Amino acid sequence: MFLPVFIxxxxxxxxxxIGIRYAFTNYNGIKEPVFNxxxxxxxxxxxxxFWKAFTNTIVISVVKLLLTTAFAVVVSLFLNEIVNLHFKKVVQTIIYLPHFMSWVVTASIFSLILAPTSHGLVNTFLVNVGILGEDQMIYFLGSTKWWRFAYYLINIWKETGWQTVIFMATLSGINTELYEAASIDGAGRWGKMRYITFPAVANTILTVIILNLAKVMNLFESAFVLQNDAVLDTANVLxxxxxxxxxxxxxxxxxxxxxxxxLFKSIVGCVLVLVCNQWSKKVRDGRGIV
Amino acid sequence: MKKKFLSLLLVAAMAVMAVGCGSGSSTSSTDSSAGSSAGSNEQAAAPAESAAPAEEASDIEKPDSITIMVDGTVFTQENGQEQFIAKIEELTGISEIKVIQPDHDAYYDVLGQTIASGEWPDVLIASSTYYSAYAAEGVLWDMTDMWEGSDLQARQKAYNADGVVEGMKIDGRLYGMPAARGNGCMTYVKKAWLDAVGMDVPTNFDEYYEMLKAFTTQDPDGDGKNDTYGVSAAGFVGGEAPYINYLAEFYQDAYPSFYQKDDGTWTDGFTEDSMKAAMERLATAYSDGVIDPTTLTNGTSDCRNKFYADEFGVFTYWAGTWATNLKTNLDANGVDSELIALPPLAEVGKYLDRIPPVWCITTKCANPEGVYKYFIETMQDGGETQFAWTYGVEGTHWSTAAETLWEGAENETTYAEGEFHMLPNLEKPETAYTKAHIDPMLALTDLTAYPAGVTENPMDKAVAEEAKNSANVFAENCVSAVLVPSTDVLTQLNGDLTTLKNQLIADVTMGKLTVDEAYAKFESDGGADWSKQIVDSLNAQ
Structure with a gap:
């Protein structure tokens, strides 16, 4: 069985x-590559x-990872507390749906929602509740100050639900006797969550973060469809x-x-994988990710 | 032992694969076009041979078989390509025309791979970017001598279109033949809005700007809300040449990229005062609120939808057929659909005609003169072959038979015997074909001879009035955009440079930077240096 897999x-x-060799050449796809x-x-x-794009890639990816993971954990914990099974499934289905929406569609929807005009839902709301004046509307996707905030928000909306799947699986594996014992000992909901649920899910959180940290250099579609000429200083990624x-x-x-x-991106990605592997071995009793 | 055997096996497999990979780019000959192509990369990279003079054309041998690589602007297989190619074979006398047609969206990816592989077709369609780059690399055959003094040139000249072909020359040499004008954008104004604010059609920038202000502040749609804008566009600067066409009134004589001055030297329009003035105008308009505030993040479909929804009144978009599309969609939205096709303002002078895609012959074609004479030239013969390239094939794409189309549907139409009409699209039977490869409104030569049964140029009846009017206004008021030749330095630096320029235009327009600050950033971020290097490389050619 080894041979077919190996080949x-x-x-x-x-x-x-072998295509890596082009990194050391001038090559326009017509003439033979010239070694340089x-x-x-x-x-x-x-x-x-290039350096701006490199820095943006690291910052945007890592913050996005931490935020979506944190939100996924919180949402999972809340979902776990829902007693009505039917309601729980409905909520889960609703929050999974955005994951299946293409980034192009997502960008179109949020461009409308965040538009700095009377057609933009968020700005209209902020004006109506008196937070902003009519001439103070915020161009969330056109401002370097607000773009990342908007980007993280959209990512949380799109990916949190899907990420809860893995945490919900962990939570469903917790022995219910632990909760019963805690109840007998007088623990309330918060106590059970703090002393049983959260420690049980902590290892999974770390695993998810480590696994995703190795992929932080791969960021294109979401950034591309949401960026524009005015925000490239903060939005342009590798x-x-x-x-x-x-x-x-x-x-x-x-x-x-x-x-x-x-190639540079791949090398950085490779180094991150190795670092994460070492880290994983340390925190997961010798179990690496590769 | 097993390990040794495995290692040997793998080394052998890798060696075979490596040889296989290498052969693609170092092949010395190709037989991809059934014997019609020959030669080697070395030959191809050498300067293209000059063509035979036009007066020797009669001695030119007709090719038996040619391979053409085309995008989706030529009929696809689902749309009667087989019948179309059979008709072209019949009309040109070329026994076999083999068609390579990748997906339209992937055409240039596949073309690039094909050229890189060394297996070149005889003929290919190339956009301006690929045209200039492939010409510079010796991929394209020089057809200058065949065109100059030819009947084709005379026909194009008689139709006032030889300038379009002249515009495709690189260093005075022609490597590709456009089949039609590139078309461009012109400005449409909603007449109902103009009437509502009691203004006349603007003729200069001051009047235009007053109109935008009135459209923004005087509730031209009459809904009692302050929710309209003067103009909108898909970004403050276009993503491809000619860049300025969506906001031409603001750019006027400015051009943010490279162009050739009257004295023949190249310069970067971004570094000129005219560009600074254009950025000032954009910034003022944005700050006055007459430009849609979401222009930066708009796509072209967003703009169209907002125009149909009566959110703004001035839209610079494609001339010709699009005038009909805009009208139809405004009607569908219950909005007054009368549009004024605005002649260019005094300060704009002329609209810019996009650089058209061209038909090129590769330097590996064994009989380029024959391919030029019997394939490229006949495409614009003013007769039956041009008719086929314009309208397609009788019975498949058009007809003169008496019939009723879309019976029972809202668009049911009855045609009398002898009345020319386009037939329902084979892929989308609810709509009719509008053209074949050549848009009749953008043709470079007049159609003077027709197939049996057709007595006049169908364009007169087949094209809607507003489309003809728009095309005419545009054709009378346009100049061709500039074709920039490719240089190594341009290839290396223009990606960063264009990104920086676009960023600065957006920053100035939105008031984040003043014009002076923007140009200081242009200097400090290396833009001025990159620009100078590219200009030097263009002038050194």
């Missing part, structure tokens, strides 16, 4: 990595926009940076340069 991995996983050593990397590291290099050049791009950026 499959080599052919489909390792062989395509580390020129693409030198150029990449000298670009202000993958959208590659996209703009490719499609904004007004010519056939140098694939060597974009491959170099991709």
């Amino acid at each position: 499959f991995a080599c052919v489909f996983n390792y062989l395509p990595m 050593g580390f020129e693409n990397f030198q150029r990449m590291f000298s670009m202000v926009n 993958e959208t940076y590659i996209y703009y290099q490719t499609f904004n050049s007004g010519s056939i791009p140098n694939y060597g340069y974009t491959t170099a950026i991709g």
